[in-house]
Amino acid sequence: MPELAAPLIAWYREAARDLPWRRAGFGAWGTLVSEFMLQQTPVNRVIPHLEAWLTRWPTPADLAASPPGDAVTQWANLGYPRRALWLHRAAVEIRDRHDGVVPRDVDALLALTGIGDYTARAVAVFAYGDRHPVVDTNTRRVLARAVDGRAQPGPPHKRDLAAMEAELPDGVTEAAIVNAATMELGAIICTARSPKCDLCPLVAQCAWRAAGYPASEDLRRKQAAYEGSDRQARGAVLKTLRDAAPSPVPLFAVLPDWPDAAQRDRAIDSLVADGLAEAIDDTLRLPGHPAT
DNA sequence: GAACCGTGGGT
DNA sequence: TACCCAAGGTT
Structure with missing residues (x-):
């Protein structure tokens, strides 16, 4: 032993x-x-x-x-x-x-x-x-x-x-x-x-x-710094989507006051690329149903 | 192998 | 306050 x-x-x-x-x-x-x-x-x-x-x-x-x-x-x-x-x-x-x-x-x-x-x-x-x-x-x-x-x-x-x-x-x-x-x-x-x-x-x-x-x-x-990071922006975008779910959120209403607009847009794009969000028309929402 | 990925509690 | 840390995994 x-x-x-x-x-x-x-x-x-x-x-x-x-x-x-x-x-x-x-x-x-x-x-x-x-x-x-x-x-x-x-x-x-x-x-x-x-x-x-x-x-x-x-x-x-x-x-x-x-x-x-x-x-x-x-x-x-x-x-x-x-x-x-x-x-x-x-x-x-x-x-x-x-x-x-x-x-x-x-x-x-x-x-x-x-x-x-x-x-x-x-x-x-x-x-x-x-x-x-x-x-x-x-x-x-x-x-x-x-x-x-x-x-x-x-x-x-x-x-x-x-x-x-x-x-x-x-x-x-x-x-x-x-x-x-x-x-x-x-x-x-x-x-x-x-x-x-x-x-x-x-x-x-x-x-x-x-x-x-x-x-x-x-x-x-x-760990990389979190304050001001892209991760923080992603988290904020996703919280917006969770809080609104199942309703979509108009893109203009996603973090309109975020200090860095380019960072916000980058966060949105990366969430879509990851499958954590879907962009449909001019709205953003959590992913729907390809499960079955 | 290094960078990236959330959020909150402990110190 | 600022930093550390948390039953990791993927790219």
């Missing part, structure tokens, strides 16, 4: 948060939706939106039968709205290619729109109980500290999967718990800013602690 597994499993049993997607029988569709929402959006903001989403669309086929614009509206202010579009596309693909059943095979999951290395393995492990390494930003930080003795992980890399694989016990059930426990530890104890090392189950094993908590060069890429 790898060194970290036993203390992680023991800690997780008593410290894990009670989250909706950990309830017994939550289902693969619910897991898939939760993982889409959790891509770069914090847990506490996801929970109410997840429950509303699953009430409205209890199965992939239910979502696939709605226009993609409805998904964008229901997504509300979760951020990165193309995730809503991608989740809708994935639902269509699940309906058309997998008889409406969320696939279990990692390669089949990876072939769905909006699903990458993390989400594919998270569904296979947490929804179906299979044995794979699951690596998210929490996992990478915990391994960087506990195993590599560094304060922060480098940028995401394929080799991260092998690093996590090395920490997994042989047993399928135990491996799934170690995956979840490593993420959970990074989320609530081994946090980015001020880790709670006095509460950490890995104090005896932690290479970063043993080395005296050295600072490490921060190799992560920094």
